[in-house]
Every structure is written in structure tokens, then in C-alpha cells.
Amino acid sequence: MAPQIHTYDTIIVGAGGAGMRAALESSKRSRTAVLTKLYPTRSHTGAAQGGMCAALANVEDDNWEWHTYDTVKGGDYLVDQDAAEIMCKEAIDAVLDLEKMGLPFSRTPEGKIDQRRFGGHTKEHGKAPVHRSCFAADRTGHMILQTLYQNCVKQEVEFYNEFYVLDLLLHEEADGTKYAAGVVALELATGEIHIFRGKAVILATGGFGKVFKTTSNAHTLTGDGMGITWRRGLPLEDMEFYQFHPTGLAGLGILLTEGARGEGGILRNADGERFMERYAPTIKDLAPRDIVARSMVLEVRDGRGAGPNKDYVYLDLTHLPAAQIEEKLPDITEFARTYLGVEPTTELVPVYPTAHYAMGGVPTNVLGEVLADNDTVVKGMYAAGEVACVSVHGSNRLGTNSLLDINVFGRRAGINAAEYTVGAELKPLPAEPEQAVVSMVEGLRNSTGHERVAQIRSELQATMDSNAGVYRNDETLAQAEKDVKELQRRYRDVAVQDKGRRFNTDLLEAVELGFLLDLAEILVLGARNRTESRGAQAREDYPTRDDVNWQKHTMAYREKDGEGGYKIRLDYKPVIVTRYQPTERKY
């Protein structure tokens, strides 16, 4: 049966914060469809907790230049500084826009938007922590997601819920210029394939935390948007930089906001020592996440971990007034109670780093346009949010800057995509545009192989946790590379049990695993290739930052290997430096 073809100006893939922020702009200016494999309000933006930084200066003196400096330094000087400057400047309006849309921010006694401290955010270039994070208790992401969805309802944005986009359609002109032409999607409810033709495509599909076992990410965060882009021959940038959030609930990985430390929470080892005083004497527990996560791992390795297996540390909130915890941190205290049976007002909470956020992704410029190499734009193709790499986060994102990123660059992508569609033409579709998706889906459905999706996925997650975690070295990464290759080979023999069409989540998980395997390989290769430690990449065998050789972005390309398969080629892209020359990072 021939697939249904839908035609729009702008097609947005993903309905989390970035996708919906883009939709609010593009739907005012162009005929827009938003496709999501979930329902919009299920997106993982809703799990963000602690806030969104902007130099409003509502609580104390602050300005966007300090915010830019902190972002660049936090990212260990791999941040493109022009992009960081834009983000931190536009942050102020981004927060005010959300308030005007109805977001119920927590308030100061004067009724202004309240602000709290957060890791790596400082005043006067690192002198002391600053109140910069605008928040709504510890459910800021929930409020952002709800507010954006509410405004999409108000604006009658057209959603295709539970439509899983599995391919990107590109068109190449005779001169080699690439254009977005549309996407191919699987309707989960029916199993039917749909083609969405559009002049512009915005990717906003989020991250791929599920390559790891212990992660704060949702089950659905499988890097689909990066995967389809990659498979269409477009590069991915800085994939080796994957952030581990210091405070995941031990063993579970469920996120406990950095805002807990912003409110005065303290990390302690088994001896009760406030160990961050040794690692970051000035801002201690509010050091950036890469530094805190590494410090926690070192404490455990040196035998100062807590618990029966000495494999975690404690987050201590017991000295905070119960009323403050109740008002500012209600959700995370409930998580600790529900999932660990721990009462945070009187007991220490077991925590350990959890895989959290991809700094890398689909390379874009500051307009949100996707890049085919270091400079060339894919016309009509945009990306925003965690799927994208602008790069405002460099090698280590500061807390709250993701909620900021989705709002600033979601908005930019939405405006720029819609403006591009005015006067642009629909590009021709390839013959049988659905063919690649049909053969992938039917191949999985009809496979008679003996491998199980869950088995391969769990082996993938195990090797990534063991060998590509907070600390890496050439040996562990070589092991991970070997394991991933072997799992990719076994994946070709994977079969699903559910052969039906309707809501086939068995098939869905098999497709998702394919993307995870692709992305894990790129992450590991990039990490192995980068012989330095910078931000989230901590190499035991190369413990220092090497600006001479490595102050550059990694660009991974998928190329034919001449034997019917594909190989990964690594190349580089210069970092844009405007006002901040790299210096040693001290906190």
C-alpha cells in the first residue's frame, strides 16, 4: 500500500521543549506539523528540575557577560563563544517570555521571579556562587513543558502524536547543495508509514542516554534524531562529550537536582567529610558537574564510599530547615522517599553519578541551521536542543543551560525555518521515499534471527557503563569499541516477537536499539581518539587538557568502507574564541 503523503511548510520532529518552542514561532509564520513518538507532555524536558539561568539580577547583582564567561569556562574552553554569548544575552528575554506565557515561577518576597544558586554559575568571573537560576520549585522542566504545550494548544499547533520518524529525506541539486525535503514516519497506532513533505525540517528529538545503564534519561531517549541524520551521511559533532550528573539516586540513576546543593545541600563521603572542599575550595559543592562527578568517583575509588559496597556517597540536606526543603525541593525529596525509602530531612541520601546529557550532536550554526561539514549548510534543515551541537556547552554543560538552550535555540530554529520556507520551494522526493524505512521495519518484523533486543541492549549498556563512563582510558575504550562492534554484528540477527502492526513497541525498541548502537560507536571512537582530558572526557592515561592539539571539535562522518559496509571518519572543526582565551580551570 502506498504511504499517505502530507505536505507542510515546516516539519518539526520532537515535541519536548525545543520542538514546542520552535513550533510556537514557526506555526505563526508557516504551515507547521509537529511529529512526536510520544505525547508532547511525556517529553523528558519535564524531568528537568532545578531551573533555567538568566542574568535577571532579581536577587543580586548579575549580568549576561558573567553568565557567558561561566558557560565558556564550565565547558572547559570547547564552547563556541559567539554562540554562548547569544544564548546568555537572549536568556533574559527567554525567561521573561515564558513568564508572559504563564509559567508559574517561584517568586521573591517582592513578587519577582526568584533565583537560586547553581553549579558553576558565579559572579565576577568565578569569585563566588551567584543566584542566577530562575525556577519553579524543583519542577522547572515540568512547568516549561506544560507552559509550552498550553501555548501550543492556545495557538492550535498541529501535532501528530505517536508518529515515530525513522528517516530524513534529503535532496541534492546538481551543484551538490543539499536540501531538506521531508521525513518518513511510522504511525504507532496503526503501523502505517507516512511521508511528510516539507520545505523545512527541524530536529528536536533530544538525547541518547539509553546507551548507558545508569542514566537519568527516559527509556525513550534513544538518539533517533541523531541516528537518522547520521545514516543520511551528515556528520555528528563532539559525541565523546557525555555528561554524568553527580547526584543520581544510587543504583537507580534517577536525577536529584543540583538545585539541592544550590539550596545548601552538601556532599559527604563515608567519613562524613565534605570532600568537595578538597577538590574545589572556592565554590565547593557548586563546582561544575564534570568536576563534582569525578570527585565522587575518586572518593569511592579511594575507599571512602558509603554503603555496604562502599560504592556511593551521600547528599546531605539534614541541616536545611524542613520548610525550605518542602517548599523548594518537594519532588526530589519524594523521589528519595519513594525509591530508596530514605527521609531526606533527617537522613543522608545515597547518590552516585548518572549518565545525563549529550553535549554533542547534530552540528548547527547559531541560526539553528544544520551543517553538512564545518561550514556548509543543509538548506531548510534545522536542529535545536539536546539533539543539536551549536556548541554552547563545549565539553561540559553547566546546570540549567539545557533549559535555556532549548528555549533560545528552539525559538531561533522556529523563526529561521519558517522564514526560510517563505519563497522556498518543496524539493522533489526521491523515488519510493519510504523504501529505506519499509525495508528496515519489515526486515526486523520478518527476521528469523535468534538475538533478543533486550539482551543486546543490556550488554551495550553494561560495557558503556564499565568502559566509557566518568573515567576512561585507551584500554577500557578499546574494550568498549570491540564490544559495540560485536553487538552491532549480533544486532543484524535480532528478531522481534510481536509481528503485528498495531502499537508494536517490540519493533519500536528494536529500531531504537539500532540507533543506540550507531551512536555508542561514535562516542567510543571519539573518546578513544581524543588523547586529553577536558570537561566530561576524563582520560586516566591523558589526565591534562591539551589546548595545543585538542582545542577543537570532533566531527564524525559516516563513509562507505569499500567492502559494502560503513566506517567512521573523524575530522575536526575549530572552536570559535571571541573574548576568553583558555586558562587553567580552577574553582
Next chain:
Amino acid sequence: MSTATVQEHVETSASGKAGIEMMTITVRIRRYNPEVDAAPHWVDYQVTADPTARILDSLHKIKWEQDGSLTFRRSCAHGVCGSDAMRINGKNRLACKALVKDLNPTKPITVEPIQGLPVLKDLVVDMEPFFQAYRDVKPFLIAHGNEPTRERIQSQKDRDRFDDTTKCILCAACTTSCPVFWADGQYFGPAAIVNAHRFIFDSRDDGANERLEILNDREGVWRCRTTFNCTEACPRGIQITQAIAEVKRALITRRVI
């Protein structure tokens, strides 16, 4: 039906607590695939579970190790995305917030779809009627007059007034636990009223009268019979029955306070 609890072995649980005794539990799931089944039916699965783990973990274990066709929605797995509302042991809960130990695992744990919405497959229901009711109450800020340059000022007291109803994650546990909704699918249902309340009592909003008129409809707040099912079902602890009562009071007094 065997309901024995078997201690299999002692291992470290998911939560890092040593010495947790794993147990074998029976999960009795209401299965229905309209592509092949004439009618819904119950199927029992035996699965090894850490009592401190989530029912969602057991559902995953069944899907991943026993029957890949078992179908349910889930995403965040810690109670914030609202995907996995199900009727578990006769009560609406999120599968990711219901722990095995809290469900009397010595007996079969029943899992069925939330009620009152059409079942599409197994535990997956059609959410469209639910979201339509939500959209019908105008769940967005309606503010007249000029926008301020900076943020609108709102006192902490005014912000607190509607805090409870901002917590809603649209999981539908409340609406699909409501006997009025079961009997009359056109009733807006608790979740829509909660989301109307969130704006009616927001000091920045000017749309209270519009929404109150919508909820004054014969399918509106007056259908509520205060059975408190919704309040008990809410995984976010929202005082839903109270919120509905406040909307009723606002309709009677025509005052929003």
C-alpha cells in the same frame, strides 16, 4: 492459581541496598490485541522481582524476557511524564511509582488498562478524548491589556494559591478512576477541571469567567459526586476533590479567591 512467594536468592537490589531478597511474583495482566483477540483476557506471568523495585520493572522483565508483544506506554520511569497510568490491584497508579512491596506480592498483582477510554492494545488506551476535554477548558494563560516590559509581579501568596494544581502531569489516573466519567464519557473529568483551576486561581489570568462558564455546562463540575477516587488516584498528591469544590464555589459566589 498458585500464589506462592518464593525466595530465590539474595542479591544486591537495584537500589544498591545489599541483602534484598528477590521474590517470584505473579503478575496477572489484562491482555487484548484487537488484531487477533476476540475479547480481552487475563494472562498470568511469573517473574522474579526485587520487592523495592517498581511494577514497571516487572512489566519490562516480562516484555523483554517472556513475551515481547506485551504492550504498554512508559517513558521517564520515575513519575513525572505521566505515560504509564494503569489500574494495578484495582487502583489507578503509575506503574513506575507502584513498588512491588506495597502491593501484597504474595497474591497475584493485577494490571489492567485505565478505564473509560477505548483500549487500543493491552495496557494502551486512546488518550484523545482525555486530551480533548483538557483542551476544552482553555488550559492557557488568558491575559488582557498591555504586556509588562519585565515579568508580571505576583506575590508569593498569590503564587501559592494555585500551586497544587500546577503539579498535574496529565496521566489520566484521576479521570479514569471517576465513576461519573465511566458512566458518562462526555463529563469533562477531574483532570480537565484541575487544569482549569490552575488558571482560574492564577492572579495573572483574566479568563476565569470564560472557563467557569464552560464548567457550568451540564457535563461540567456539577456532575462531580465527591467520591474522592480522583484524589486517591493522583500520583502527584493533588487535592483534586478540593480543587473541584473550589471551582464550584467560584461558580456559586462568582468570586475567585
